[in-house]
Amino acid sequence: MQKISVILLVVWICASCSAELEKTSSEEFRQIITGEAQGTTWRIVYYDLQERDFTLQVDSILKRIDASVSTYFEGSTIDAWNKSDSGTTIDPLFLDLLMKSWDAYVLTEGAFDPTVKPLVSFWGFGPERLTHPEKVDPKTIDSLLQLVNFDTLTLRRNERAVDLAAFDYTGKKSAGYFLHKPMPQMQLDFNAIGQGWSVDKVVEFLKANELKVFFVEIGGELVAGYPKPGRELWRFGIDKPSDGNYERDLQAVIKLRNKGLATSGNYRKFYEKDGIRFSHTIDPKTGYPVQHQLLSATVVSESAGKADALATAFMVMGADSSIQFVEGRKYLGSYIYLISDDQNGGFTTYQSRQLAGMLEEE
Numbered sequence: 001m002q003k004i005s006v007i008l009l010v011v012w013i014c015a016s017c018s019a020e021l022e023k024t025s026s027e028e029f030r031q032i033i034t035g036e037a038q039g040t041t042w043r044i045v046y047y048d049l050q051e052r053d054f055t056l057q058v059d060s061i062l063k064r065i066d067a068s069v070s071t072y073f074e075g076s077t078i079d080a081w082n083k084s085d086s087g088t089t090i091d092p093l094f095l096d097l098l099m100k101s102w103d104a105y106v107l108t109e110g111a112f113d114p115t116v117k118p119l120v121s122f123w124g125f126g127p128e129r130l131t132h133p134e135k136v137d138p139k140t141i142d143s144l145l146q147l148v149n150f151d152t153l154t155l156r157r158n159e160r161a162v163d164l165a166a167f168d169y170t171g172k173k174s175a176g177y178f179l180h181k182p183m184p185q186m187q188l189d190f191n192a193i194g195q196g197w198s199v200d201k202v203v204e205f206l207k208a209n210e211l212k213v214f215f216v217e218i219g220g221e222l223v224a225g226y227p228k229p230g231r232e233l234w235r236f237g238i239d240k241p242s243d244g245n246y247e248r249d250l251q252a253v254i255k256l257r258n259k260g261l262a263t264s265g266n267y268r269k270f271y272e273k274d275g276i277r278f279s280h281t282i283d284p285k286t287g288y289p290v291q292h293q294l295l296s297a298t299v300v301s302e303s304a305g306k307a308d309a310l311a312t313a314f315m316v317m318g319a320d321s322s323i324q325f326v327e328g329r330k331y332l333g334s335y336i337y338l339i340s341d342d343q344n345g346g347f348t349t350y351q352s353r354q355l356a357g358m359l360e361e362e
Contacts, residue, residue: 026229037062038195039072040219046206047213047229054209058202062218065198068093069190071117071127082117082187087180092173095155097190097197099169104193104309105150106165107332108325111313113284117189118147123289125269125280126189132278141287147186148284154180196221196262196308203304215256220263221304224256233257240362241267241295241339241347251296251339251347252361260304264311265296281315292318293341300355301334310334323350 026047033055034043044058066073068091073079081088090098104112117126122144124132154161156178190197195218202216203223215224215234224234233255240251254261269280278289297314301307314322319340326336335352337359342348351359 033058035059035062038066038070038198038219040195042202042216042218044202044206044216045214046211046225048211052209054206057205061201061205062198065093065194065201069097069194071189071191078188078190081179081181084181085184087178090177090179092175093201094179095169095174095177096171097194098179099164099167100197100305101190101193101309102150102164104306104313108310108313108317110150110284111316112192112309113148113150114188114190114192115148115150115153115186116282116284117187118144118185119282119284119287120189120280121187123278123280123282125282132273136288145287147183148287149186152182152186156180192264192312193305193309195219196260196303197305199223199260199304216304221261221308223260223304225258227257236261238263238298238337239265239296241265250362251349252337252359254298254300254337254355254359256300256358259300260302260307261298261300262304262307262311263296263298264308264315266290266315267295281312283316290316290318293343294319294322294338295341295347296339297322298337299334300336300358301332306334314338319350326352 029047029049029051030045031048031051031053032043032045033053034041035055035058036042037059042058042062044054066076068077070076071078071082077088077091077094081090101112101114120126121128122133122140150164154163155167157176161180199216199218199221200223206214206216212226213228215222222236227233234257235253235255237250238252238254240249242249266279266281272278281290282288283290294315297311299307299311299314301310314336317325319338322336322338326332326334335354336350337355338350340348349361
């Protein structure tokens with residue numbers, strides 16, 4: 001960062017000699033662009049000596065993503081796949097997100113599973129916005145659970161079929177793969193990783209344009225790059241997980257450098273029936289909404305996509321299992337901040353020790 005600051009200082013000193021450029025402080029080179037995509041908003045802040053406006057390019061990236069993997073976009077590739085009997089040919093963006101999802105599925109031992117969509121829809125939390133069930137027959141849940149199995153999907157090309165576990169994916173753009181499903185009713189939903197992964201795609205674009213000092217946020221999932229000029233870290237708030245927290249009171253503030261962050265919670269999307277709260281987080285192994293005290297899981301990781309998928313998985317696992325998962329896999333370089341209901345009207349929190357100095361509780 002010291003090298004970057006020196007380069008910026010040299011450029012600014014030279015620029016002061018020009019009659020055409022009068023800017024002398026780093027803040028004058030700050031760019032802020034915003035927009036809407038994926039049913040939410042996005043915001044990017046970056047420092048650029050060329051003062052480029054990347055709004056159109058970012059919009060184009062996000063539109064291509066919507067056309068590929070958005071279940072809310074009728075006519076998207078994933079929409080066609082979900083409606084098909086045996087599968088469809090998928091594009092490179094779809095393939096990349098599929099394999100990122102597979103990595104998360106394997107890592108979390110199935111707590112993250114994008115084939116859970118039929119159950120999400122049954123409980124009334126899918127893009128179809130179905131009504132919540134009045135009665136739940138265990139036989140119906142058992143039937144839907146037969147459709148939840150990421151392991152059964154296969155990729156086919158040139159008359160050759162390969163399981164996802166055996167697919168040697170390098171991350172390079174690959175086209176022409178047919179994603180086969182064994183049952184017509186099987187469906188995919190990448191919403192639990194999609195926004196974080198979309199942030200990573202935008203970050204790839206910014207880095208390709210030689211930007212290092214930035215943050216990118218889509219619907220709350222984000223990546224922060226190098227610190228701002230002056231070495232000030234990027235600061236982001238973590239919401240207090242309270243019902244009706246429409247003013248978005250903060251539980252904590254976290255400072256980031258070259259990391260992705262995502263938060264998943266059960267305190268906004270839920271319904272209550274007969275005194276029982278049903279959250280939008282569906283356990284892929286039981287078929288039912290989770291029932292535990294964990295209200296919010298914030299994950300700091302190497303990318304927003306990985307953080308997004310892990311935050312979702314931790315909301316399935318619950319606090320104790322999530323802590324054991326992270327503490328037993330320090331090689332992941334992923335840290336957590338968990339907020340749970342103490343059943344007395346207050347909260348209990350847990351944070352990875354690596355977050356000391358990065359996180360300030362309000």
